[in-house]
Amino acid sequence: MMAYDKPLPDLENEVEAPHWQAAKQGRLSIQRCSQCGYLRWPPETICPECLTRGGDWVDLKGEGEIWSFAVYHRAMNPVFSDEVPYAVAMVRLTEGIEMIGRIAGPPDQVRIGQKVRAVFVPVTDEVTLVQWEPSA
Amino acid sequence: MDLRAKTAIVGVGNTAQGTLPGRSANEIAVEAIQEALADAGIEKKDVDGLITCRNLRSREGIDEQIGHLMGLNPKYSATLDYGTGNFSLHLGVMAILTGLASTVVLVYGTNQRSAKADFSVAVGGGADMAAIAGLAHVAGPAAMAFRRHQHLYGTTEEQLGWVSVAQREWAQMNPLAIFKQPMSIDDYMAMDYMVAPLRRPDLTMISDGGVAIILTSAERAVDHPKKPAYILGIAERTALRAYQNLENLMRPWLGDVAKQLWSSSGLSPKDIDALYIQDATSVWVLQMLEWYGFCEVGEGGPFLAEGRTRPGGSLPLNTNGGQLSESYMWGWLNLAEGVRQLRGECGPRQVANAEVVLDCSTHDFLKGAATILSSHQ
Numbered sequence: 217m218m219a220y221d222k223p224l225p226d227l228e229n230e231v232e233a234p235h236w237q238a239a240k241q242g243r244l245s246i247q248r249c250s251q252c253g254y255l256r257w258p259p260e261t262i263c264p265e266c267l268t269r270g271g272d273w274v275d276l277k278g279e280g281e282i283w284s285f286a287v288y289h290r291a292m293n294p295v296f297s298d299e300v301p302y303a304v305a306m307v308r309l310t311e312g313i314e315m316i317g318r319i320a321g322p323p324d325q326v327r328i329g330q331k332v333r334a335v336f337v338p339v340t341d342e343v344t345l346v347q348w349e350p351s352a
Numbered sequence: 353m354d355l356r357a358k359t360a361i362v363g364v365g366n367t368a369q370g371t372l373p374g375r376s377a378n379e380i381a382v383e384a385i386q387e388a389l390a391d392a393g394i395e396k397k398d399v400d401g402l403i404t405c406r407n408l409r410s411r412e413g414i415d416e417q418i419g420h421l422m423g424l425n426p427k428y429s430a431t432l433d434y435g436t437g438n439f440s441l442h443l444g445v446m447a448i449l450t451g452l453a454s455t456v457v458l459v460y461g462t463n464q465r466s467a468k469a470d471f472s473v474a475v476g477g478g479a480d481m482a483a484i485a486g487l488a489h490v491a492g493p494a495a496m497a498f499r500r501h502q503h504l505y506g507t508t509e510e511q512l513g514w515v516s517v518a519q520r521e522w523a524q525m526n527p528l529a530i531f532k533q534p535m536s537i538d539d540y541m542a543m544d545y546m547v548a549p550l551r552r553p554d555l556t557m558i559s560d561g562g563v564a565i566i567l568t569s570a571e572r573a574v575d576h577p578k579k580p581a582y583i584l585g586i587a588e589r590t591a592l593r594a595y596q597n598l599e600n601l602m603r604p605w606l607g608d609v610a611k612q613l614w615s616s617s618g619l620s621p622k623d624i625d626a627l628y629i630q631d632a633t634s635v636w637v638l639q640m641l642e643w644y645g646f647c648e649v650g651e652g653g654p655f656l657a658e659g660r661t662r663p664g665g666s667l668p669l670n671t672n673g674g675q676l677s678e679s680y681m682w683g684w685l686n687l688a689e690g691v692r693q694l695r696g697e698c699g700p701r702q703v704a705n706a707e708v709v710l711d712c713s714t715h716d717f718l719k720g721a722a723t724i725l726s727s728h729q
């Protein structure tokens with residue numbers, strides 16, 4: 217696999233690691249509070265609703281719709297220069313949370329309200345990123 | 353507590369803006385303080401409070417450093433870890449009203465352009481995840497927020513363009529402004545996208561510079577040479593849960609800042625003679641025009657396209673050119689301009705009979721603050 221010189225997750229970070237392990241296996245996994253059931257993203261050590269520490273990891277359906285998106289014609293972070301134009305979306309998941317993610321593929325066909333599903337894109341031997349593609 | 357006209361700004365000072373090579377952020381801050389002290393007709397020994405702003409991505413701008421450089425042992429000092437002028441100003445108001453200090457200098461100085469500070473990083477809660485997805489720079493979330501506004505209300509890119517075009521018209525009358533080249537709406541529309549639907553003029557250019565403000569009690573204010581700018585009302589609120597707040601990019605909680613501001617001050621948008629909105633992106637101007645009630649939510653596009661915020665319009669907005677055309681100073685120069693308008697010091701861009709101004713700031717997607725200032729008590 218080619219060298220990937222863009223921002224990568226810290227796989228040593230225990231709080232986030234289960235998300236990345238799941239992504240490598242093709243699952244979109246986030247935390248759910250074992251006490252109150254609150255779904256939380258991004259990962260944290262404490263439930264922001266009831267302040268219970270820890271939490272269970274649960275798999276989501278990996279489905280949602282585009283709330284909005286931005287199309288980078290200029291790579292504001294130069295390491296992404298080889299990918300412009302690319303789209304990054306705020307996805308409203310069917311489970312009710314919002315998640316930022318890259319649109320897999322060219323940005324021309326993206327629109328607000330579009331139904332999307334998670335796709336799992338390996339970028340290094342260790343890391344697989346969650347991206348989104350139209351599902352309809 | 354009724355804080356109406358209990359405190360006043362009696363000095364404003366700034367350095368040159370743009371590129372100031374070979375100087376530390378703290379040296380720039382000291383020069384701004386010297387300018388503000390001179391403007392207020394006082395010396396450093398007359399100041400007993402110091403409020404500074406830490407620089408983004410450096411350890412400069414801390415009160416311990418600047419107090420040391422200035423040779424000051426103030427009674428009260430503090431440093432904010434972000435630098436939008438209203439937040440410092442409100443801390444100064446609190447220090448004076450509680451008796452912790454009687455005359456406070458507030459300062460922001462930066463060499464972020466010459467030091468090549470990295471603004472490509474993502475901002476706000478969940479920043480790591482955003483960076484991994486390629487959502488770099490505040491331009492990304494701002495572009496998303498504007499596209500959503502377009503989707504909900506039919507706002508056009510050309511309507512948004514009037515933010516930058518109007519501010520450029522104001523900047524042409526401001527010697528301090530960095531960007532003064534004429535720019536028509538056609539020029540704007542002809543420019544390439546940076547992060548669609550936003551173009552270069554929708555985003556600020558990083559600059560070096562410093563701004564300082566002297567705040568004191570209303571009783572003391574009359575002893576200073578310049579006409580005081582009295583603080584009539586302040587309001588703040590946070591959205592620290594960041595991406596846990598649905599729709600957070602639209603920053604609907606700014607409406608709560610506005611509600612608190614108008615109800616506590618007894619004033620309303622029609623009382624405002626000139627408006628200042630911290631414009632890290634043009635989209636923030638659109639959002640705050642609406643949330644502060646200068647037009648209905650969703651009506652900002654047509655409001656701007658009618659030319660109301662241009663020179664000669666009914667709502668002079670960012671009459672210094674704002675950060676988009678004057679200089680990116682975390683909103684501090686917007687605050688300084690508001691004071692100078694109240695004093696009548698603004699030459700060709702002076703707003704006739706400017707007696708009440710509003711300055712609105714935000715800290716990314718996390719905080720909002722606003723202050724009403726007036727030449728009358």
Ligand SMILES: [Zn+2]
Pocket residue numbers: 249250251252253254263264265266267268
């Ligand atoms: Zn919980």
